Amino acid sequence: MxxxxxxxxxxxxxxxxxxxxxxxxxxxxxQKAFGEFCNRDELQFQIVHQVEELWMKLAGYTLLDIDDYIQQENTNRVLTLFRRVHLTLQLMTDQLRLLETMSPKEYQEIRLQLGHGSGQESPGFRVLLKMHQPLWDSFQKHYLENHGLTVEKIYDGEYSHSDAYVVAEAMAEFDELFQKFRYHHLQLIHRTIGLGAKSLKGRSVELLENGLRVQFFPELWEIRNRMTDAWGRQYGAVRDSVTGH
Ligand code: HEM
Known part of the structure; x- marks a missing residue:
């Protein structure tokens, strides 16, 4: 052709x-002009990153709207828009797989093009890392404090599958899907340059594992521990086998 x-x-x-x-x-x-690519994987490499930046822009923009609607306690809007954010994060994670079609050797040629660039400089990622605290503050004020509620009450003490509970679960899902992106990205690094490698800034790639432990909404995870512990205290943390053995 x-x-x-x-x-x-x-x-x-x-x-x-x-x-x-x-x-x-x-x-x-x-993207680079067709004649300028260092190899035939570079177009894919640029496009995947650029598309991911666009999805992160959309997610960040949508989270701003979500914050407005949380302040209005407009739960239907909040849930619909969180679904958009969730799908966006899922797409971001799924798209990483495209890069599995690039061999480790060919990636090394592309890597030479990157200067000392790092994904940590991604504008989309950096903005998403800053949005959870204002969202949490709005949720706490409008869905909890204004109604005399707490996380414990909506999940356990006064559990009724309330608006506050479904919004909290949508927030937990956002947190979880962000973690999943980080986890799959680490798997991609494992496959492409190896986890024992150093980044182009000379940092150990293993440092990214710290990011896997970051929780946007720790209270929403901690409540599950507390409920399970309380249940364990009531019925016994270690139980008998159902078969009686
Ligand atoms: C072959 C593919 C890829 C490789 C080998 C790779 C490698 C790396 C490495 C080594 C780091 C650590 C940088 C540092 O410590 O400064 C990093 C961070 C990062 N990369 Fe990638 N990456 C790849 C694809 C992608 C894609 C497609 C995205 C799309 C958004 C992305 C986004 C990021 C982000 C957001 C970080 C910061 C992560 C954090 O702080 O938890 N990477 N990547």
Whole structure:
């Protein structure tokens, strides 16, 4: 096939209304020019990262709306928008798998292109790391304190599957899906450069394991421990086998 012919078709003219509205001319030139790639995996590498940045932009933007709706106690809106954030994080995690189609050797060629760049410089990731505290503060004020509720009451003492409870569960899911992204990203590193490697900033890759222990909403995880411990105190933490042996 005539590569140059198809390359120019891929970029499009940029003049149809569809192309103008979506700014495809600029979008499709956000990657290196076809002749500049260091190998045939580099386009995929750039696109996956760029798409992930777009999903993180959408997630961050949506979390701002969620915060507004939490302050209005508009639970239907909060849940619908959290679903959007959850799906976005799932897509981000699923998309990492595309990079499994790149061999470790070919990645080393791409790595040479990155300077000392690090995913920790990702604007989308950095903003998502800053949003959980204001969200928690809004949730605590509007769904809990204003109604004389606590996390313990909505999960256990006064459990009724209330609005506060379903919003809390949506927040826990956001927390969990963010963790899953971090976990699968670490698996991808394991597969591509190895966990024993050093980042392009000279840091041990193993340091990323600390991120796996970060919880956005620790109170929502701690309540489960406390409920299980309380249950254990009541019925016995270690129980007899159902078979009687
Ligand atoms: C072959 C694929 C990839 C490799 C080998 C890789 C490797 C790495 C390494 C070594 C680090 C640690 C950097 C440091 O300590 O400064 C890192 C961090 C990071 N990377 Fe990747 N990465 C890959 C793909 C991706 C993709 C597709 C994304 C999409 C968003 C991404 C986002 C991030 C983020 C957000 C961090 C910071 C993570 C944290 O602090 O927990 N990476 N990556």
């Amino acid at each position: 005539d590569r140059d012919h198809f390359y120019s078709l891929m970029n499009g003219e940029g003049t149809f209304d569809y192309e103008v509205y979506l700014n495809t001319r600029q979008l499709l030139s956000c």
